[in-house]
Amino acid sequence: MGIIVINFKAYKEGSGKKALELAKIVEEISSKVDDYIAIAPNFLDMSEIMKAVDVDVYAQHVDAIEYGSHTGRIVPEMLKDIGLKGSLINHSERRLKLADIDFVIEKFRNLGLTSIVCTNNVATTAAAAALGPDFVAIEPPELIGSGIPVSKADPEIVRNSVEAVKKVNSNVKVLCGAGISKHEDYVTALDLGTEGVLLASGIVKAKDPRFALEELVGLK
């Protein structure tokens, strides 16, 4: 039993009506397993999803800013106000500066939001852990969207990230992501010492997302 966070990204298959359908599938399958399954849909789809579905919702990104004169930005407090659980921070498709990651983690701590900081190698994982987020998610960028699971293709990066985090701050939990789609990829990630996985295309872009998620959690 572990943690699964599904990032809908900006995939057409995970937007609009499809986002709501997928969120409902996640809710249904969550109720059948002990795993914790959360979603990170597009901002535009969140309100409707949160009205209709009882699943923890995360943002895919948040800006390191206070309320004020900014255009097209998201303030951490806004996430709290609409009822989000937390956010991905520093995703490899939306990087932040180190000082900005620190700012957001600190804000989240005060707001009671969950921080999931994405990293690309062992050194950045250790650096992120030193800032004290709730989670770091190690995701080698070259494997993202590849269908090649990090837990199998590069178990060392996962194992070494877990070790590095333990040394720096053992309260920080570790996820891994990139190319995860099958139950065995997930189980391998847990065996490597992570708390779970962050994934996207393996579910969102699957021909049959329900089947893909059932397979991931071991119901198929």
Ligand code: G3P
């Ligand atoms: O945020 C999850 C992610 O970047 C991994 O993507 O498509 O390889 O599961 P994917």
